[in-house]
Amino acid sequence: MAGLTERQKLVLALLVRDYIDTAEPISSGRLVANYHLDFSSATVRNELAALEGRGFLLQPYTSAGRVPTKEGYRYFVQKLMGADELPAPIKDMIRHQFYQVRHDVDDWLSLSASVLAQHSKIASIVTPLHTEKARLKHIALLSTRGRQVLLVIILNSGEVHQQTLVLDEVFPQEQLDAKAEQINLLASGMDAKELEEINSEIQDTPLEEVFAVVNQVIKQAVVISSGEVYRDGLANMLSEPEFSEPEKAKQTLELFEDRGMMDDLLSRTVFESDAPGVHVIIGGEDTWEQLGDCSLIIARYGSKEHAMGAVGIIGPLRMAYSRGVSTVRFVSDLMSELISESMSS
Amino acid sequence: MAGLTERQKLVLALLVRDYIDTAEPISSGRLVANYHLDFSSATVRNELAALEGRGFLLQPYTSAGRVPTKEGYRYFVQKLMGADELPAPIKDMIRHQFYQVRHDVDDWLSLSASVLAQHSKIASIVTPLHTEKARLKHIALLSTRGRQVLLVIILNSGEVHQQTLVLDEVFPQEQLDAKAEQINLLASGMDAKELEEINSEIQDTPLEEVFAVVNQVIKQAVVISSGEVYRDGLANMLSEPEFSEPEKAKQTLELFEDRGMMDDLLSRTVFESDAPGVHVIIGGEDTWEQLGDCSLIIARYGSKEHAMGAVGIIGPLRMAYSRGVSTVRFVSDLMSELISESMSS
DNA sequence: TATTAGCACTCGCTTTTCTTGACTGCTAAG
DNA sequence: CTTAGCAGTCAAGAAAAGCGAGTGCTAATA
Numbered sequence: 001m002a003g004l005t006e007r008q009k010l011v012l013a014l015l016v017r018d019y020i021d022t023a024e025p026i027s028s029g030r031l032v033a034n035y036h037l038d039f040s041s042a043t044v045r046n047e048l049a050a051l052e053g054r055g056f057l058l059q060p061y062t063s064a065g066r067v068p069t070k071e072g073y074r075y076f077v078q079k080l081m082g083a084d085e086l087p088a089p090i091k092d093m094i095r096h097q098f099y100q101v102r103h104d105v106d107d108w109l110s111l112s113a114s115v116l117a118q119h120s121k122i123a124s125i126v127t128p129l130h131t132e133k134a135r136l137k138h139i140a141l142l143s144t145r146g147r148q149v150l151l152v153i154i155l156n157s158g159e160v161h162q163q164t165l166v167l168d169e170v171f172p173q174e175q176l177d178a179k180a181e182q183i184n185l186l187a188s189g190m191d192a193k194e195l196e197e198i199n200s201e202i203q204d205t206p207l208e209e210v211f212a213v214v215n216q217v218i219k220q221a222v223v224i225s226s227g228e229v230y231r232d233g234l235a236n237m238l239s240e241p242e243f244s245e246p247e248k249a250k251q252t253l254e255l256f257e258d259r260g261m262m263d264d265l266l267s268r269t270v271f272e273s274d275a276p277g278v279h280v281i282i283g284g285e286d287t288w289e290q291l292g293d294c295s296l297i298i299a300r301y302g303s304k305e306h307a308m309g310a311v312g313i314i315g316p317l318r319m320a321y322s323r324g325v326s327t328v329r330f331v332s333d334l335m336s337e338l339i340s341e342s343m344s345s
Numbered sequence: 346m347a348g349l350t351e352r353q354k355l356v357l358a359l360l361v362r363d364y365i366d367t368a369e370p371i372s373s374g375r376l377v378a379n380y381h382l383d384f385s386s387a388t389v390r391n392e393l394a395a396l397e398g399r400g401f402l403l404q405p406y407t408s409a410g411r412v413p414t415k416e417g418y419r420y421f422v423q424k425l426m427g428a429d430e431l432p433a434p435i436k437d438m439i440r441h442q443f444y445q446v447r448h449d450v451d452d453w454l455s456l457s458a459s460v461l462a463q464h465s466k467i468a469s470i471v472t473p474l475h476t477e478k479a480r481l482k483h484i485a486l487l488s489t490r491g492r493q494v495l496l497v498i499i500l501n502s503g504e505v506h507q508q509t510l511v512l513d514e515v516f517p518q519e520q521l522d523a524k525a526e527q528i529n530l531l532a533s534g535m536d537a538k539e540l541e542e543i544n545s546e547i548q549d550t551p552l553e554e555v556f557a558v559v560n561q562v563i564k565q566a567v568v569i570s571s572g573e574v575y576r577d578g579l580a581n582m583l584s585e586p587e588f589s590e591p592e593k594a595k596q597t598l599e600l601f602e603d604r605g606m607m608d609d610l611l612s613r614t615v616f617e618s619d620a621p622g623v624h625v626i627i628g629g630e631d632t633w634e635q636l637g638d639c640s641l642i643i644a645r646y647g648s649k650e651h652a653m654g655a656v657g658i659i660g661p662l663r664m665a666y667s668r669g670v671s672t673v674r675f676v677s678d679l680m681s682e683l684i685s686e687s688m689s690s
Numbered sequence: 691t692a693t694t695a696g697c698a699c700t701c702g703c704t705t706t707t708c709t710t711g712a713c714t715g716c717t718a719a720g
Numbered sequence: 721c722t723t724a725g726c727a728g729t730c731a732a733g734a735a736a737a738g739c740g741a742g743t744g745c746t747a748a749t750a
Contacts, residue, residue, distance in 0.1 A: 025713090027712070027713060027714085028713080028714080029712085029713080039722075039723085040723050040724080041723090042715095042722075042723050042724075042725095043722060043723070045713090045714070045715075046715095046721095046722090048714095049714090049715080059714085060731090061729085061730060061731065062713085062715095062728090062730060062731095063711095063712070063713040063714055063728085063729045063730050064712085064713065064714085064730085064731075065714095102511060103510055103511050103558075104509060104511075105509035105510075105511065106508060106509055138487060138488070140487055140497070142483060142485055142497060142499055143483070144499050144503040144504075144505055145502070145503025145652075145688055146503075146687055146689060147687050147688070147689075148450055148503060148688070150497070150499065150505050152485070152487060152495070152497060154487055154488075154489050158490025158491075158493060160487075160489060160495050160507075160509070162451075162505075162507070163451060164449060164450035164451055164505070165448055165450075166448050166449075166450065166687045173483065213448075228573065232602075234579075234598055234602060235595050235598040235599045238591050238595040239591075239595060244591050246583055246584075246588065246589045246591070246594065249583055249594065250580055250583040250584060253579055257579060257580055306490070307490075342490070342491055342492050342493050342511045343490055343491030343492065343493070344492075370742090372741070372743085373743080374741085374742075375742095384693075385693070385694050385695080386694090387693075387695070387696095387744095388692085388693060388694070390742090390743070390744075391692095391693090393743095394743095394744080404743085405702090406701065406702065407699095407700055407701060407702090407743070407744095408699085408700050408701050408740095408741070408743050409701085409741085409742070409743085410741085410742070410743090
């Protein structure tokens, strides 16, 4: 199957862009008029028919204009779309916003989510850093209230996990410090497998209770959303005409609330691929059936050596891919920079 | 203005319950037929007209049945509604679910949110414990990665706050321990005001950087949502017919995403009132304009002496108040029990 | 005085019909 | 290969008609 002619590419690009703007089927006449094409609407009609034959376009009904198919969007994103960078002043503003929270890492995540939602006008998702080879760096036990104790676990990657435990009896802080110190001496630097091996030694000692949790947390650390996942801009989505039917809206919201699904999606797409760039997933098909009629633009941040997280936006098929890709790239690069800066002395 | 007659109360109660079930305007004939009333539809019509005169009902249009007004719901909730407890097996199941996560306090919150959403079929919200008179109990500094340091602050109430800081240089864990110890010796037991007073002593010492954050956290601790607020069941809401118009849905979602609003609402209603019971807020009017056409059922958990949080559900005006109140009460009591148990030795 | 049967009236909803006009695909000429 | 011209298609919108659930009122009844 030969590629598209230059003119077909032009027509497809114009049509997709126009449709993304207007959300209405695009007609041959409209294309000629709006973009001052130097060939007639009849010619455009022929090209449209050809593009429809290739599976890039479809007509909602016989006498309507054309609408891109998922395949059409994919071709557009891969071959036709140019970059649509955020304007420099906006970028500066965002950099400034990050600068203002430079001392509080947790704010980086929520700010990223908020920035993405605001500038893409759709929903965003941001996961915390996580590493694939979790090793224990350090734990701390902090008495909070009665038998409740906060267990803080820090991994080699810098990832922080915490859990409030209810122990069997009340311990003063000094004893908790001692317990923590014992575990640190014993298990620091170990990964899940090694922890498992020394597990039997711990059995029936006073450390058993806490140790079990450390063990379990390290095992779970591989799951990307083990920390808090930030979301924003949910309400934005409902403004898009494709979610005017409440059914669609509900479906999408459920997708968004479903941790497992997102987990799988993010980790597979972002972490298993070696390409560090921006990934665009357009609608569900075979692999990602559940995505349905939503598209996803995601990128990872951090570094392969230490720890990585993902930032991304989710919207209808008809989303501003060009601007979206630029925005996601900008934010993920910014995050990577911030993190690498915060590691240097 | 005299009270309602017994028969008017009966008619109002039946109508509200029926409307909550069906979401359709209720006619006089329907009431007589469904509930085998021993007076005629004409009589019911007279009573309906009287109730409409009182502002408890209204007709969507001239020849339609009646629908409750906000006032109508309020009267129903205050005077007419009985208890509609969850069935015992369901209660046992929920208790069992809590039992399974008894060692992890953080799970209590997310489980509460999930239980409430599931059994009320609408959205839920759960805030962590927080105290009004925050005093510093203990801090810890944990090196995570490069210049990043996790600051964990534990208040007298047992509330935990944490923040990842980016310090100006890299410190080994031992030095961080020493710093933390210094601050603990100096400031343990102090409240916001006392911390402010010793602030000047800290100026220009190596502790300044960390101390500033501790100071700030204690001040902010009074805000209820300073910890993570758990939400669930958002998608449930969209199933309700009142949110079929995307505008309404969007509005409600925005309300739900707006932290400030919820904060204000929860703290004012739950904490400023002395009554520890379940509060029902029906639609926005003067005080809570923003609530619009949503209702809220909330209760606090914990104890006034130590720390309190709030659990609640949010839905359309037409929600199952009776079941809702029972469910919220059940969950909040359960949480209070768990917490008080976890404090005893 | 309170209740109720009877009846005319109202008005949103559904269905039907008609019209409009924005497109297309095809054909034949340039 | 391109394009003007034209017949054909079909959703969307407006207008009309009928339906029917439900009311308010009135007059008779207990």
